[in-house]
Amino acid sequence: MSSAKERVQAVKQHLSPEQERAIAVSPVESMKAERAKAAFNIRDMTYLLDGGKSATETRERMMLELERDLVFRMYDFHDLTKDELRERTMEKVRIGSENFRNLLNHLTNESVNTFRKRMEVVSLIDPGFWTRFGVHYGLFFGALQGSATPGQFSHWASKGAVSLNGMIGCFAMTEMGHGSNVAGVETTATFDEASDQFVIHTPTITATKWWIGGAAHTATHAVVFAQLIVGGKRYGVKSFVVPLRDPTDYSLLPGINIGDIGKKMGRDGIDNGYITFTNVRIPRGYMLMKHTKVSRTGQVKEPKLQQLTYGALLQGRVAMVVDSGNVAKKALTIAIRYAAVRRQFATKANEGIETKLLDYPIHQRRLMPLLAQAFAMHFTGTEMNTMYLQLMDRLESAGPDDDDLPEVLENLKETHATSAGLKAFCTWNCLNTIEQCRQACGGHGYSAYTGLAGMYQDFAVQCTWEGDNTILTLQAGRYLISSYREAQEGKKLAAGVSYLNRLNELIGKKCSVSKVEDVATLDVIAEAWDVVCANVVQHAGKEFEECIKSGMEIDEAYEQCSQSRLYAAKLHSYGYLFKRFADGICKTPEELRKILLPVCLLYGLYTVEDNAGAFLQYEYFSPEQISYIRTKVNELCKTVRDQAIPLVDSFNYSDYIINSPLGRKDGNVYEHYFNQVKQQNPPREHPYFDRLIKPFIHRKQDEDDLDDEEEEGGLESEDEDDE
């Protein structure tokens, strides 16, 4: 077998035509040829995507630091059992926590923002670690920050909640019987005035705290969500810090029972557990009382501003939009690089040289729209993040009696609804992208080592956690209906839904281009989305109003038109993604804009084609225009394909981050793949020959009576066929 290197070296010698052909089709040479097509400065595109040169350099430093850290080694990752993975993950948590502590103690020069970036990079290689680490610093610590009084926060900080010295936290919200409906959790926290304690109790099997990350092996304390009961009266779900284990030996405290949830689809590095509480007593002060307070004498004081707790939800959703873009970029880097070097089927025209997958129109159709979508998610995620930070800044300084509070809350409501829909559709899109990329790698996509299978398994949870996607789409749809109704009453809506203020102009509007080719412009596509969204939202709004007229309660009416809500939220979210992408490239320097323009057009027209039913039903586009759009999407796939390798290169993920032989930058896919398979599966003794195979295939002959029916010598008798 000749290596790629040997083949390339052979160029310098005298070559036969067959040898020359072998070089032309070698994966490494194929990749070089693709890279040489770059019509733009790849480095500049990376700076644009990262938010500047310095951000890129920081990220590169982080990738290198992780790559060299043996605890973060990834080559053996796919072969770790659940138990090994959990132990490895705990090692990472220890190191990650030290970084975090150093950061807060100003032992490093890293800013909190840079630390977040570091976590974003880590999440790309090991989302299980990212989650396990996030259980303490994101969820437990976040709950303290959001719901503890300053005094309580200091108390838990003094116990080690910041440094993880003496305690580690987990977050016990979900129960076996209640996930999405947090208000319905059954665990009770009953105030016992005599002892000045709360009694935490699990009353039924379905009240068992379930899926609690870090509970099985890691946490000493939990923030527990439970029904507050004072003087026999229920006050709704509040949060309480409950000690779980003795930190000195990790024995369970009285009344606490914790079990391991065991094997999951993915993210097995997290030690999810279940917890039951049997009349567990905690001091009154362990209830987090920033909002609701319970006094020594059992007086309950409820907060004025429940809405402010939305902030944490919002942060999670924005992070998932960003993550969807990042993970999609990683999956696409693998599938597109592989397609640039994988060859299959020769045509006569090409003298027996097999065709690159990327040159097949159908393969372009499979991957280029997804590449365009990853850019759309990238630009949207970036803008959402900026919006989120601005909003949090305003909220931070807002007091309960501020004059602009209604406006701030209105903005919060809009961002909250928009982010709900985007979280849902972006995580669905990303999951679909991973699977499409896996299938685009053919059989090799099924190997664990090529990375896409594990990526799917790890990512899949994003569609159901932190708000089940379907429920989130319905929330977004509900907001659209209520915005529609407010607009009907003359209210001026926020920017994201302002098209609902222009229904008179938009309903019934048809595409008015003089030449069919003109549909392929950003302005026409943006208008097309506005018109279609206006129609579907109006349709949902009217359906809702019919339900109300027929005598239904509001909630029942919303349930009744849930399919229309979902459909409205879907089209609204797709239109929103397109518009953020289009906005984003308008701000881009000319050299890069000319490259991104066809990518953006492809995204816009592909999503129009994919939802052609709506555009035809509301007659914005004619059948002829839709037919043209189908052809134009083919053409744009070909255009984007031309720059596909430079574009995925601009994502700038190192080979370590990609962690897939099929996605290696040098294109030498087969050698890397073979080496990894050999390294991870070295020759060893047959594991069960003596026990299972030997006694089986060497049974006594007379046990079988069929094999002897025919005489030996059948092979020789073939010679009679000689001519």
Add this chain to the structure above:
Amino acid sequence: MSSAKERVQAVKQHLSPEQERAIAVSPVESMKAERAKAAFNIRDMTYLLDGGKSATETRERMMLELERDLVFRMYDFHDLTKDELRERTMEKVRIGSENFRNLLNHLTNESVNTFRKRMEVVSLIDPGFWTRFGVHYGLFFGALQGSATPGQFSHWASKGAVSLNGMIGCFAMTEMGHGSNVAGVETTATFDEASDQFVIHTPTITATKWWIGGAAHTATHAVVFAQLIVGGKRYGVKSFVVPLRDPTDYSLLPGINIGDIGKKMGRDGIDNGYITFTNVRIPRGYMLMKHTKVSRTGQVKEPKLQQLTYGALLQGRVAMVVDSGNVAKKALTIAIRYAAVRRQFATKANEGIETKLLDYPIHQRRLMPLLAQAFAMHFTGTEMNTMYLQLMDRLESAGPDDDDLPEVLENLKETHATSAGLKAFCTWNCLNTIEQCRQACGGHGYSAYTGLAGMYQDFAVQCTWEGDNTILTLQAGRYLISSYREAQEGKKLAAGVSYLNRLNELIGKKCSVSKVEDVATLDVIAEAWDVVCANVVQHAGKEFEECIKSGMEIDEAYEQCSQSRLYAAKLHSYGYLFKRFADGICKTPEELRKILLPVCLLYGLYTVEDNAGAFLQYEYFSPEQISYIRTKVNELCKTVRDQAIPLVDSFNYSDYIINSPLGRKDGNVYEHYFNQVKQQNPPREHPYFDRLIKPFIHRKQDEDDLDDEEEEGGLESEDEDDE
């Protein structure tokens, strides 16, 4: 905690209103209530689906036999490591092989058809075993049956190929660099006349045999696909039996190197391996010579009828259509039963009783169309299987000079093309169904024990093996274009594509119902599919002809219009599925037909809605009719939901086959789930407290400087909030 049983027993006593409510919402009672809604005889539906009472009873006997066989135990399945799973699978292979041998030796009364049914049942619980077993009996043995001369077959039978006494086979077709393009495999088989041997050789890294099931630990022999070279001339890819290991100790034979492919996305019970051959010599008679023959003196005699080898491909595809229906039924049983007992969110109207997921219109929308689709795949799979068997019967008796051979081959061509499209769309549909069912179970769908995660991972390979789905859709599309062109030339086409003989009648036809409600009939939907398929196939055909006119070669022209081919194949396959479903229920007794009719209408209208773009673009349906169809789909979802539990009950999969606590027939989901989690994860010593956690959370205090910033006593200071 009270068990369901205790709750039910409590009914007999005096109950408080709260207790009565607890009983009403108990999962077991909820399931009983659903089952009580059955408007048909469930047993009769099972007989219909299975093909008669006796078939049902046979299947029940098989399920019971497997359930009681400890080697086939499933409760610990999700926690087996790859190595444990492989060893467990080999135990099953041994037992399975003994069954098979007994069957062939007439030691049991089981027919081959019954044995196939048994394998179908096994494949539902352990597709990895099914594949590993199938590697010998399906692929290796099938290759001998299909490609060996009678004498050769006898020879290998005498060596143990039937009984697995002395040898086990594997099937070495795929190479690292060639999957779909079998004709492009690089392994060579060079005839050496002097020694009367073939020399089998792996010339490059990409020629390494890859993904070979059974190679890593099981097989002694392989059927190897290699380029036949005689006298310096290449004759294309032929198959050769190559001994790999010494059966006495499983040491590798000279020139053979085999490695383990390692971890995969799923089906880890199969020991896939890679094989390289380095000048391995085999006797000339080890080439399988039923078709092409090589004589002692190197004369090569090629066969007249290459097409006859299509039979095996066809069998695989039909089996995958059937499997798609079966696996979808299993996934839906889990998700629908869970939705019948899982409650989430209370409405005021319902006095705080939470609503069953199945009562939410959006949940009906998520699952009922998929249930309808599973029925469509069931009826289609049954009919395809019958067609396949009839066709094979005819081929069996056909000689090369038979007068009706052209007709037989024409039918083969049609079935081959139809099965290609159906394999692709049914496996895609099934994979999507599994994932949708997983997500419909919310967070619990991510637990390995609830079964859907593993089902996805095991099933995913079906989309890329035995013909990559995308390539198969293109084959189907190519057949549609060539049928269109033949119809233009006046040829009468086979039944499945006969609508292409009626283009004049169909193109431009609009739905002519007088009332919009009339679109919801089987006849209108069938016509709608014919009209739309006629249009998209004609569109693809014209695009192809344009390409030819512009001077392209035929292959290039087909590539150029590949997106149109895929689109045509998609709509053709969906239309085909609908028509087979509609045909199927027409033959059904009235009592069951009235139940299946709304299911079939739902399938038809849902797929129309989902492809509304095409129906509007070709103006068969008007925007108003499409709008009505969207509403009607909601209504049909509600109708089908009413019988959803009886319908999934009629699939008649035992709890053992379902192997998911969420899909248990009694509905007692939480107790079964909790018990399984506890059983599989019993309490044990902390695996890494001493090594990792203790030194971490008990660092010396002065390592941290942040936690001490605040004074203790923060909790007490809360009391100042007392009123």
